[in-house]
Every structure is written in structure tokens, then in C-alpha cells.
Amino acid sequence: MSTPKDLRYSEEHEWVKVEDGKVRIGITHFAQSELGDIVFVELPQVGDEIKTDDPFGSVESVKTVSELYAPISGTVVEVNADLEDNPEFVNESPYEQAWMIVVEPADASEVDKLMTAEQYEEMIAE
Numbered sequence: 001m002s003t004p005k006d007l008r009y010s011e012e013h014e015w016v017k018v019e020d021g022k023v024r025i026g027i028t029h030f031a032q033s034e035l036g037d038i039v040f041v042e043l044p045q046v047g048d049e050i051k052t053d054d055p056f057g058s059v060e061s062v063k064t065v066s067e068l069y070a071p072i073s074g075t076v077v078e079v080n081a082d083l084e085d086n087p088e089f090v091n092e093s094p095y096e097q098a099w100m101i102v103v104e105p106a107d108a109s110e111v112d113k114l115m116t117a118e119q120y121e122e123m124i125a126e
Contacts, residue, residue, distance in 0.1 A: 003117045003120055005117045007117065008115060008116065009028065009071075009114055009119070009120035010071035011115070012053075012068075012071070014027055014028070014068065014070075016072065016111055018108075019102075021104075022102050022103065022104055023072055023074065023102065023111065024101075025099065025102070026090075026095065026098055026100050027098075031094075032091050032094050032098075035061040035063060035064065037061055037062045038059050038060070038088060038091055039060055040060040041100070042058045042059075043056075043057040043068075043083065043101060047075065047076060048075070049074070051070060051073045052070055052072055052110060053070065056069070056101070059090060070103075073107065074103035074104050074105040075103065075104045075106075076101050077102050079101050080098070080099050080101070
């Protein structure tokens with residue numbers, strides 16, 4: 001199972017990538033493998049505010065519906081509209097095609113509080 005080293009991770013299995021002062025967010029390979037085949041993704045709108053640890057959307061699989069939890073606070077500046085018609089991207093490419101939102105962070109230092117790849121791998125190994 002891949003855990004890219006250049007990302008940060010939340011306890012709720014979201015990944016974060018800092019790009020030009022903004023933060024791209026998705027769910028991890030581990031999360032999508034636990035959920036099974038993703039059939040629907042619900043995401044916020046551009047301009048919505050998200051708050052750390054609060055739900056910002058959901059993914060529906062053949063097994064269950066699971067909330068997506070914000071790893072940081074900020075304003076949504078971009079949404080991956082491709083997931084509306086292609087929710088299977090979450091299973092096929094969780095770190096590339098299946099990013100979910102891009103956020104303008106309220107406090108960029110929140111990213112530093114998230115887990116490194118090594119810390120995340122330790123958590124999911126338990």
C-alpha cells in the first residue's frame with residue numbers, strides 16, 4: 001500500500017499536499033481500500049468554509065457512507081468536479097486523479113500538526 005512521503009495525513013485518513021500556499025486534500029489509499037468500491041462522492045462548493053475535524057463531504061461505497069473530515073480550516077477554492085461522474089477515481093488513483101478539494105488555509109501552520117507518512121503508516125499498522 002502506498003503512502004507518499006511528501007504528504008501529511010490526518011487520523012481520519014485524509015491526505016494533505018501543500019501547493020503554492022494552498023492545500024490539496026483527498027483520502028488515503030488505506031481509506032479507499034477499507035471502504036471498497038466508491039459509487040458516489042459528495043463535496044462542498046467553492047467558497048464554502050471548512051473547519052478542522054468537521055465533516056466537509058462524504059463518500060459512498062457499496063458497503064457504507066463515510067464522512068470526510070477537514071484536516072485543516074480554510075476556504076474551498078477548487079473542487080474536483082471529475083469525481084461527480086467518475087467516483088471510481090477514488091479507488092483507482094487516490095493521490096492523483098481523486099484529490100477532492102483545494103483549500104486556502106486559515107492557518108498554514110495547521111498542516112505541521114498532521115502526521116508524516118511514517119507516523120500514518122504506524123497508525124494504520126496497529
